[in-house]
Amino acid sequence: MNKMITERDTSRDTLAKKDRSGNVISGGHLVARALKNEGVDTIFTLCGGHIIDIYDGCVEEGIRIIDTRHEQTAGHAADGYARQTGQLGVVVTTAGPGSTNVMTGTATAFRSESPMLHIGGQGALTQHKMGSLQDLPHVDMMAPITKFSAGILSTERIADMVCMAARECFNGAYGPSYLEIPRDVLDREVPVESAVVPARGAYRASTRSIGDPADIERLAAILGKAKSPAVLFGQQVWACRGHEAAAEFVRAYDIPAYMNGASRSLLPLDDPHHFDRTRRDAFSRADVILIVGTPFDFRMGYGKRISREATLAQIDQNYGTVGKNRDISIGLAGDPGAILAALAQAASGHSDAGARKARLAWMKELRAVEKQKLEKLMPLFTSDSNPIHPYRLAHEINLFLGDDTVYVGDGGDIVTISAQAVRPHRPGQWMDPGALGSLGVGTGFSMAAKLAAPEKEVVCLFGDGSFGMTAFDLETAQRFGAPFLSVIGNNSHMNQIRYGQTAKYGDERGTVANKLGDIPFSKFADMLGGYGEEVREPAEIAPALQRAREAIAATGKCAVVNVWVDPDEYAPGTKAQTMYK
Numbered sequence: 001m002n003k004m005i006t007e008r009d010t011s012r013d014t015l016a017k018k019d020r021s022g023n024v025i026s027g028g029h030l031v032a033r034a035l036k037n038e039g040v041d042t043i044f045t046l047c048g049g050h051i052i053d054i055y056d057g058c059v060e061e062g063i064r065i066i067d068t069r070h071e072q073t074a075g076h077a078a079d080g081y082a083r084q085t086g087q088l089g090v091v092v093t094t095a096g097p098g099s100t101n102v103m104t105g106t107a108t109a110f111r112s113e114s115p116m117l118h119i120g121g122q123g124a125l126t127q128h129k130m131g132s133l134q135d136l137p138h139v140d141m142m143a144p145i146t147k148f149s150a151g152i153l154s155t156e157r158i159a160d161m162v163c164m165a166a167r168e169c170f171n172g173a174y175g176p177s178y179l180e181i182p183r184d185v186l187d188r189e190v191p192v193e194s195a196v197v198p199a200r201g202a203y204r205a206s207t208r209s210i211g212d213p214a215d216i217e218r219l220a221a222i223l224g225k226a227k228s229p230a231v232l233f234g235q236q237v238w239a240c241r242g243h244e245a246a247a248e249f250v251r252a253y254d255i256p257a258y259m260n261g262a263s264r265s266l267l268p269l270d271d272p273h274h275f276d277r278t279r280r281d282a283f284s285r286a287d288v289i290l291i292v293g294t295p296f297d298f299r300m301g302y303g304k305r306i307s308r309e310a311t312l313a314q315i316d317q318n319y320g321t322v323g324k325n326r327d328i329s330i331g332l333a334g335d336p337g338a339i340l341a342a343l344a345q346a347a348s349g350h351s352d353a354g355a356r357k358a359r360l361a362w363m364k365e366l367r368a369v370e371k372q373k374l375e376k377l378m379p380l381f382t383s384d385s386n387p388i389h390p391y392r393l394a395h396e397i398n399l400f401l402g403d404d405t406v407y408v409g410d411g412g413d414i415v416t417i418s419a420q421a422v423r424p425h426r427p428g429q430w431m432d433p434g435a436l437g438s439l440g441v442g443t444g445f446s447m448a449a450k451l452a453a454p455e456k457e458v459v460c461l462f463g464d465g466s467f468g469m470t471a472f473d474l475e476t477a478q479r480f481g482a483p484f485l486s487v488i489g490n491n492s493h494m495n496q497i498r499y500g501q502t503a504k505y506g507d508e509r510g511t512v513a514n515k516l517g518d519i520p521f522s523k524f525a526d527m528l529g530g531y532g533e534e535v536r537e538p539a540e541i542a543p544a545l546q547r548a549r550e551a552i553a554a555t556g557k558c559a560v561v562n563v564w565v566d567p568d569e570y571a572p573g574t575k576a577q578t579m580y581k
Contacts, residue, residue: 023193027155027186028053030195031119032061034162037198039087042066042451044074044444046101048094050121050134050183066451066480068444071098073473075105076444079114079176083262083431083445084406084452086241088115088166095121096134099180100141104438107145109176112261112434113235113317115169116176117162118142124184125153142178147171151180155188160196170207173318174239207240209334210342217350219290219313219330220343223253224350226288226311227358232279233336234294235261235434236317242337243427246292247271249340252347254359256282256366260294264430269423276423277373278366286310293317293336296325297435301578315339381421387566388538390414390489394421396541397461397487400549401425404456406449408432410442411463412496414489416571418461440469442486447473450482457549458484465494465516474558475528483530483552486560487545491567492516499570500577521562530557536564 025033031054035043042064045051058065068074074091082089089109093099099120109116120142123132143149148168152161158181165177210216223229237246237259243266250257250273258279259266267274275282283289283306292315296303303326306312311329315336316322322331332339381395394417401407403425409415409432424430431445442460450458467488477483494514502510522532531551533544541563548559 023191024189025192025195026053026057026189027158027181028055029057029060030155030158030197031162031181031186032057032063033197034159035063035090036061037159038163038166040090042081043090043092044068044077044081044448045092046071046074046094046098048098048121050094050098050123051092051119051186053186054092054119066447066476068476069472070470071101072104072440073444073447073470073476075102075116075118076108076438076441076470077448078116078118078444079105079109079112080431080441080445080448081452082109082114082116083239084428084449086239088117088169089448090117090119092119093121094134095123095138096136098134099136099138103141103145104440105444106142106176106178108434108436108438108441110145110147111436113174113239114176115174117165117169118146118176118178119162120178120180121186122151122180122182125182126184138180139178145176146178147175148177150178151182152185153182155185155190156195158185158195160198163198173236173316173321207335208338210338211332211334213342215330215332216339216342216346219332220346220350222288222311222313222330223255223290223343224347224352225355226255227355228286228362229253229255229288229290229359230279230282230286231255231257231290231292232294233257233259233263233266233292235263236293237266237336237340238262238428239293240317240335240337242335242340245337245341245344248344252344254356254363255290256363258282260299261432261434262428262430263293265424266427269425272363272367275366275370277420278369280305281369282366283307283310288313290315292340295321298578299435302326377420384538385566386537387564388536388541390417390491390565390569391421392538393487393489393541393563393565394418394461396545397459398422400542400545401459402457405429406431406453406456406458408442408445408449408458408460410445410460410466411439411489412437412465412494413499413571413574414461414463414495414565416496416573420571422461439463439466442466443470443473443477446484446486447477447480447482450477450484451480454482460484460486462486462488463495464488464490464492464519464521467521468516468519471521471524474524474530474560478528478530478557481556483556483558485545485548485552486525486558488521488560488562489565490519490521490562491565492518493567495567495570496574498567499574522560525558525560528558530555531559532562533560534562534564
C-alpha cells in the first residue's frame with residue numbers, strides 16, 4: 001500500500017508522483033462518491049470557488065446539479081427534495097455568504113425534522129485565522145440548527161465524514177447536518193486506497209424500532225377499551241413513510257384521525273376515519289388521545305388544549321420529545337410507522353365489542369359536527385365579494401387539484417386560510433413552511449417536488465410578500481424542466497402581522513413596515529416567457545387556473561396567476577393570534 005500523503009503535500013504533480021499506480025482521487029470526487037453511496041441523485045447549489053471540485057465529482061458520478069440564483073432557494077429545495085423522496089436532500093454552498101444565505105433553509109429543515117445535508121466551503125487550512133476570502137466560523141454557527149456540525153481536516157476522511165453526517169440526519173427524529181470542507185482539503189488528491197469510502201449501505205442500521213413490546217401491548221389494551229379516542233398524525237408519519245401503517249391502525253381500532261404538516265391527506269378524503277375540522281372538539285372530550293410524530297409546540301398550545309381528563313399517549317422518533325411540555329400517560333420512542341403497524345397487529349387481542357360500538361357512535365357524532373362546520377364555511381368558500389375573499393381563492397384551488405397535484409403553501413395568513421380549504425388527494429402532497437414559519441420556501445419546495453416526480457403537477461399558493469422573496473428562481477425551475485403553477489393571494493400587505501399590529505396600535509400605525517406595493521406579478525411570468533394572468537373577479541379564478549395548467553403543459557414554462565384578494569379578511573388563527581400563545 002502506498003504511503004499516506006500528508007497535508008503538507010498540496011501540489012497535484014507531487015501527489016501523483018508519490019502514488020506509483022497513478023490511481024488518485026480528489027476531495028471533491030470523494031464527496032460525490034460518498035453522496036452516490038448515500039443514494040443521492042441531485043444536489044442544489046449556487047456556484048463558488050471553494051466548492052467547484054464537488055461539481056466535477058458529481059458530473060463523474062452522474063449526480064444532477066441544480067444551480068439556483070439564491071442559496072435560500074437551494075436550501076429550501078434540498079429540504080423539499082428530502083420531503084418528497086424520503087431520501088437525503090443535499091445543498092452545497094461556497095463559504096461565507098454562500099453558507100449564511102442557506103441558514104434559513106437549514107433551520108427550516110431542523111424545525112421540520114427533514115433529513116438534509118449542507119456541505120459548505122471554507123478557506124484553505126494554510127490560511128487558517130489569516131482572514132481568507134469569505135472566512136466565517138461556519139461550524140459554530142450551524143451547530144445550534146443542525147443535528148451534526150463538523151469540519152473536515154483530512155482529504156482521506158472526506159467520504160467517511162459525509163457518511164457520518166448522513167447517518168446523523170436519520171438518527172432518531174430526522175434533521176439536517178452540516179459539513180465544512182477547506183478549499184485545499186477539497187482540491188487535494190490522494191491515493192484511492194488511502195481514502196476511507198464506506199460501501200453503500202454497509203454501515204446503515206435499521207431505524208424501525210418499536211420500543212418495548214410490553215408497551216405496545218399496554219397501549220393496545222388502552223386503545224381497545226377506549227370509547228371516544230382520537231389520534232393526531234404529524235410530520236414524522238409521512239417522513240418515515242408510515243402512511244400505510246397509519247391507515248391500517250385507524251381501521252383496526254376505529255379511531256377518528258386528524259393530521260397536520262406533511263401528514264395531511266395520509267388517509268383518503270372519503271375514508272370514514274378521516275377528520276379535519278373537529279380536532280379541538282375531539283381533544284376536549286376524548287377519553288384516550290394518541291399523538292404521533294409531532295411535538296407539543298405552539299401549534300398545539302404546548303399541550304394545554306388537550307383535556308386533562310384524557311389518557312394521553314405519545315409516539316415519537318425522538319425520546320427527548322416524548323412528554324415534553326405536557327405530562328403523558330404512556331410514551332413510545334421509535335419509528336412511528338413500525339409502532340403503528342405493531343399496534344394494528346395487536347388490536348385483535350384487545351377487542352371489546354362494547355367499546356367498538358361506542359367508538360362507531362363517537363365517530364358518527366364527530367362527523368355530524370364536521371358537516372356543520374363545513375356548512376358554516378361554505379358561504380365564505382363561495383363568496384362573490386369583491387375584492388375577492390381569500391377563502392374563495394383557497395376553495396377554488398382545492399377544486400382545481402387533481403389526483404397527482406402536489407400543493408405547496410408559502411406565506412402567513414394566506415396559508416393559514418388555505419389549511420381550512422385545501423385537501424390534496426394523496427399522501428405526501430401537502431408542503432408548508434412548518435414550525436419555523438419561514439417565508440420564501442415555495443419556489444424551492446415547488447421546484448424540488450417537480451424534479452422529484454416530473455409526472456406530477458405542482459401548485460404553490462404564495463402570499464405576495466413570500467413570492468417576492470424567491471421568485472427569480474422560477475427561471476431556475478424552467479431551466480431544469482421543472483415548471484409549476486404559482487398562485488398569488490395578493491393583498492399588498494404582510495397581512496398576518498398587520499392584523500396584530502393594527503389591533504395593538506390602531507389603524508394609523510397598523511400598516512407601518514407591513515404595507516407592500518401593488519405589484520401585477522403576472523408580468524413576472526411574461527418576462528420569463530411563461531404564462532401570466534391577473535384575476536380581480538371571483539368567477540375568473542377557476543378559468544384562469546385552467547388556462548395556466550394548459551399553458552404549462554404546452555410550453556414547459558412556469559405560470560403565475562395573480563389574484564387580488566381582500567386585505568381586510570383574515571384567518572381565525574390570525575385574529576386570535578394563536579401563534580403567539
